[in-house]
Amino acid sequence: xxIYFFFILLLVLTTTVSVVHAADPEGGKAREPQEPLLxxxxxxxxxxxxxxxxxxxxxxxxxxxxxxxxxxxxxxxLGWIMTCDRLMRCGRDELASSRMVRIHGNSxxxxxxxxxDFWLKNHSR
Amino acid sequence: MKVNxxxxxxxxxxxxxxxxxxxxxxxxxxxxxxxxxxxLEFAELYxxxxxxxxxxxxxxxxxxxxxxxxxxxxxxYKTGQAYFQNREYEKALETxxxxxxxxxxxxxxxxAYFDLSDCYFMLKDDFNALSVLDQAAKRSKDPEYQDKARxxxxxxxxETRQWNEARLFFDRIRDNNRTRYRVTDLLAGLSEVKNIPQxxxxxxxxxxxIPGGGxxxxxxxxxxxxxxxLNGGLIWAAAEAFHNESPALGTVIALVEAGFYxxxxxxxxxxxxxYNDRKTVDFIDTLRKSTRISLQGGIxxxxxxxxxxxxx
Numbered sequence: 001x002x003i004y005f006f007f008i009l010l011l012v013l014t015t016t017v018s019v020v021h022a023a024d025p026e027g028g029k030a031r032e033p034q035e036p037l038l039x040x041x042x043x044x045x046x047x048x049x050x051x052x053x054x055x056x057x058x059x060x061x062x063x064x065x066x067x068x069x070x071x072x073x074x075x076x077x078l079g080w081i082m083t084c085d086r087l088m089r090c091g092r093d094e095l096a097s098s099r100m101v102r103i104h105g106n107s108x109x110x111x112x113x114x115x116x117d118f119w120l121k122n123h124s125r
Numbered sequence: 126m127k128v129n130x131x132x133x134x135x136x137x138x139x140x141x142x143x144x145x146x147x148x149x150x151x152x153x154x155x156x157x158x159x160x161x162x163x164x165l166e167f168a169e170l171y172x173x174x175x176x177x178x179x180x181x182x183x184x185x186x187x188x189x190x191x192x193x194x195x196x197x198x199x200x201x202y203k204t205g206q207a208y209f210q211n212r213e214y215e216k217a218l219e220t221x222x223x224x225x226x227x228x229x230x231x232x233x234x235x236x237a238y239f240d241l242s243d244c245y246f247m248l249k250d251d252f253n254a255l256s257v258l259d260q261a262a263k264r265s266k267d268p269e270y271q272d273k274a275r276x277x278x279x280x281x282x283x284e285t286r287q288w289n290e291a292r293l294f295f296d297r298i299r300d301n302n303r304t305r306y307r308v309t310d311l312l313a314g315l316s317e318v319k320n321i322p323q324x325x326x327x328x329x330x331x332x333x334x335i336p337g338g339g340x341x342x343x344x345x346x347x348x349x350x351x352x353x354x355l356n357g358g359l360i361w362a363a364a365e366a367f368h369n370e371s372p373a374l375g376t377v378i379a380l381v382e383a384g385f386y387x388x389x390x391x392x393x394x395x396x397x398x399x400y401n402d403r404k405t406v407d408f409i410d411t412l413r414k415s416t417r418i419s420l421q422g423g424i425x426x427x428x429x430x431x432x433x434x435x436x437x
Contacts, residue, residue, distance in 0.1 A: 088392060
């Protein structure tokens with residue numbers, strides 16, 4: 001029974017395109033519009049798990065930030081596909097060709113969403 | 126990085142001279158006169174020191190107090206340049222546009238056309254960047270200026286990867302300026318465009334049917350291995366789950382694997398595009414270093430090359 005519940009929850013999280021317009025309980029400021037509910041686990045990871053792990057992603061932005069950016073820009077389906085691609089590339093061959101940036105004393109490879117979707121629209125630069 | 130402190134020192138001396146040089150006189154007189162020459166000099170000190178934000182303020186102060194001064198147009202031009210250096214391209218555009226509209230035939234307006242083109246380029250409006258240069262070349266009666274405009278237009282087209290059009294602009298430079306602008310070297314360099322190494326994105330996508338194939342085709346061996354092992358592992362895990370009569374677990378794993386498999390295909394195609402882009406940028410950089418001249422003479426310094434650095 002538990003496994004079915006988990007399955008349904010995962011299905012809901014990965015297919016929903018509903019948006020959250022809830023107010024921020026802290027400042028009363030409206031949350032960013034069109035923020036897919038799908039991103040809730042990513043925000044939870046950033047808030048509760050990443051600080052414990054130490055945030056060791058060698059890329060900038062980090063993979064979780066990249067996921068948020070990709071989903072916001074391209075929606076949940078392509079955003080998730082781009083995130084999977086990024087997870088497979090993180091910290092290996094990409095570092096050899098990326099521009100490097102120093103953040104908090106760490107040298108990180110710059111790889112924003114725009115570096116990986118520029119070819120989707122036909123432009124010269 | 127070597128920092129030139131001399132302009133800052135000059136600014137400090139200038140402020141000290143203004144503040145203490147004539148203390149008695151200042152105390153005696155309740156008002157102080159700003160001299161146009163000194164004000165302009167002060168603004169230029171900030172500009173030369175690289176403090177463009179303060180330079181803009183001081184140039185605007187000059188223009189406010191001396192709008193009819195013979196050097197007002199020069200101050201306006203420098204304000205535009207300071208905005209550009211401060212990366213405020215919209216404001217720089219506005220300033221240069223007002224100059225060109227006010228007196229389109231003046232020497233400073235012809236300089237402003239080039240700056241306008243640079244502003245449009247930085248704002249990624251390639252069409253207007255080129256059209257301003259074309260307009261300037263047509264408006265000017267000076268053949269030297271026309272060649273300069275053609276040279277700039279040619280490079281603009283190189284930066285935007287319009288090779289054939291760039292070749293046409295370089296080819297229109299007059300015979301007596303062809304050596305100076307190294308037109309022969311440029312045209313020879315541009316003929317090498319067909320030799321830029323390229324990867325076919327469609328082939329990369331097709332090879333990605335086998336996980337990691339697309340990455341491997343794009344010379345990303347480590348990414349290819351990770352993609353192969355990860356996708357292979359997830360496919361095997363899903364199959365095992367179904368085999369062990371755990372369809373729910375199998376479906377969850379299969380769903381996750383679908384994302385990674387699609388990501389592997391997307392990554393293969395994307396890697397091919399990135400490979401092509403990187404090789405083209407390398408080609409332009411090499412061409413720039415070996416043939417581009419500064420319009421003041423000599424090979425252009427790397428700092429100018431950074432101005433045109435591609436950011437995508």
